[in-house]
Amino acid sequence: MNITRLTPDPTGLVDWPTLSNDKKSVVTVGVFDGMHRGHQAVIARVVELAKQYDAFSVVVLFDPRPDAAHRYAAEHNGMDLPAGTPDPQALSGVDDRVRMMRDLGVDQVLIVRYTMAFAAKSYRFFLGQMVGKLGMRTLVLGQDAAMGKGRAGDVKAIATLAAATGVFELDVVDDRGPGQVRIPLDAEPHMPTEWGEPKDPTAGMGKAELRAWSKKHQARLHRTWSSTNVRYLLGQGRIADADAILGHAHAVEGTVVHGEERGRTIGFPTANLDEASIVGYLPVDGVYAGWLVDMGPAGDGDGAAGAGDARADDRVASDDKARIAAGSPWRWPAAISIGTKPTFSETTGLHERVVEAYAIADDWLELYGHRVRVEFVGFLRPQVKFDSADDLVAELGRNVEETKRLTA
Numbered sequence: 232m233n234i235t236r237l238t239p240d241p242t243g244l245v246d247w248p249t250l251s252n253d254k255k256s257v258v259t260v261g262v263f264d265g266m267h268r269g270h271q272a273v274i275a276r277v278v279e280l281a282k283q284y285d286a287f288s289v290v291v292l293f294d295p296r297p298d299a300a301h302r303y304a305a306e307h308n309g310m311d312l313p314a315g316t317p318d319p320q321a322l323s324g325v326d327d328r329v330r331m332m333r334d335l336g337v338d339q340v341l342i343v344r345y346t347m348a349f350a351a352k353s354y355r356f357f358l359g360q361m362v363g364k365l366g367m368r369t370l371v372l373g374q375d376a377a378m379g380k381g382r383a384g385d386v387k388a389i390a391t392l393a394a395a396t397g398v399f400e401l402d403v404v405d406d407r408g409p410g411q412v413r414i415p416l417d418a419e420p421h422m423p424t425e426w427g428e429p430k431d432p433t434a435g436m437g438k439a440e441l442r443a444w445s446k447k448h449q450a451r452l453h454r455t456w457s458s459t460n461v462r463y464l465l466g467q468g469r470i471a472d473a474d475a476i477l478g479h480a481h482a483v484e485g486t487v488v489h490g491e492e493r494g495r496t497i498g499f500p501t502a503n504l505d506e507a508s509i510v511g512y513l514p515v516d517g518v519y520a521g522w523l524v525d526m527g528p529a530g531d532g533d534g535a536a537g538a539g540d541a542r543a544d545d546r547v548a549s550d551d552k553a554r555i556a557a558g559s560p561w562r563w564p565a566a567i568s569i570g571t572k573p574t575f576s577e578t579t580g581l582h583e584r585v586v587e588a589y590a591i592a593d594d595w596l597e598l599y600g601h602r603v604r605v606e607f608v609g610f611l612r613p614q615v616k617f618d619s620a621d622d623l624v625a626e627l628g629r630n631v632e633e634t635k636r637l638t639a
């Protein structure tokens with residue numbers, strides 16, 4: 232697979248590469264944040280059609296997320312989001328999305344820096360470039376896709392353009408997943424108070440009850456398989472539900488730094504993630520079962536420069552794949568904690584939110600300075616202010632047993 236990073240010039244023009252003089256391509260365009268099962272269906276369709284037509288499968292990936300770029304521009308006089316700005320709302324980093332695209336068999340990923348000048352181009356101009364420069368014969372989109380200035384290029388408009396010009400065809404993928412869900416408009420992350428995987432608060436409600444709930448929370452309908460819903464679920468600690476939509480375990484990556492070093496004294500040494508280095512959406516505070524993967528010493532492209540820092544290098548990507556793979560020697564079940572360590576914060580005066588993971592390994596792991604991937608499999612319990620370190624240790628023992636069970 233080829234990965235190409237493209238930065239539009241100040242007028243918004245992109246210097247698209249010529250993929251081939253005669254081979255055509257099947258293209259899709261989007262953000263693919265989280266690479267959930269809806270996104271995977273779209274990309275699988277691109278790969279399938281490309282095989283059928285003996286064409287290249289091409290993904291044009293926008294980075295940063297248009298949402299984040301437009302929001303920044305609205306607050307900063309139309310300016311572009313500076314390169315490397317962290318995006319804590321992004322479910323996954325660009326590296327992660329690209330890695331999954333490779334696994335699905337994509338030939339070419341073109342990562343286009345999403346600038347305001349680029350966003351101002353019409354969809355007709357953009358699609359003309361796809362045809363002229365990339366040899367696009369088929370464009371694959373989901374039903375709700377929209378592109379170009381003012382998002383005027385929706386599926387209807389593009390179908391009309393395709394029919395009028397006759398130079399490319401549009402292939403629309405039906406909405407995947409079990410329809411729509413109601414999501415509260417003001418949904419703030421909220422740590423569950425109960426132990427164990429949180430339930431859907433609307434489960435079992437009758438119509439009238441659901442209507443009242445929706446009104447109270449000003450809930451809006453969203454596609455169940457959407458990045459918005461995954462973000463909402465992670466904010467409620469509903470890991471199992473989020474992972475079911477993603478089709479894989481939700482993960483964040485970051486660089487391991489020194490913590491307060493109390494962990495080793497109580498028998499549970501933890502890898503603490505440097506907050507500024509974290510790429511991927513953090514679930515709400517709580518204790519989770521999951522995995523820790525050692526991705527090796529952090530290099531230049533460890534994501535410290537933000538979610539958009541794709542390490543467009545084949546060797547690195549395949550090394551990452553081997554480390555992440557099931558059964559890899561760099562992967563351990565892990566009990567994960569996100570929170571302010573309330574048991575100790577009064578005495579220490581430290582109230583920072585810390586992400587740390589205790590890897591269940593036979594040997595001592597030296598992870599300082601390494602990039603690690605933390606995968607979330609289940610919610611175990613809320614953060615608790617224990618009466619003593621001994622009480623915490625006893626509970627950690629139970630959390631470890633539960634983690635082993637959930638990752639077996």
Ligand SMILES: Cc1cc2nc3c(=O)[nH]c(=O)nc-3n(C[C@H](O)[C@H](O)[C@H](O)COP(=O)(O)O)c2cc1C
Pocket residue numbers: 490491492493494495499501503518519566567568571572573574575587588589613614615616617623627630
């Ligand atoms: C699985 C797990 C669950 C944890 N749960 C809590 C908790 O409920 N309350 C709390 O105060 N600290 C909790 N912690 C954080 C510990 O207090 C912390 O790991 C310990 O103080 C060591 O900190 P250090 O890594 O900075 O040395 C948890 C840590 C882990 C690994």
Ligand SMILES: Nc1ncnc2c1ncn2[C@@H]1O[C@H](COP(=O)(O)OP(=O)(O)OP(=O)(O)O)[C@@H](O)[C@H]1O
Pocket residue numbers: 260261262263264267268269270272273371372373374375376404405406407408454456457458459
């Ligand atoms: N559940 C789904 N079923 C089918 N296609 C989908 C689904 N979710 C997204 N898509 C399609 O995937 C492509 C990439 O989507 P993109 O990431 O740009 O934004 P999106 O549609 O807003 O996704 P999301 O709502 O999950 O953020 C688009 O063509 C979109 O229509």
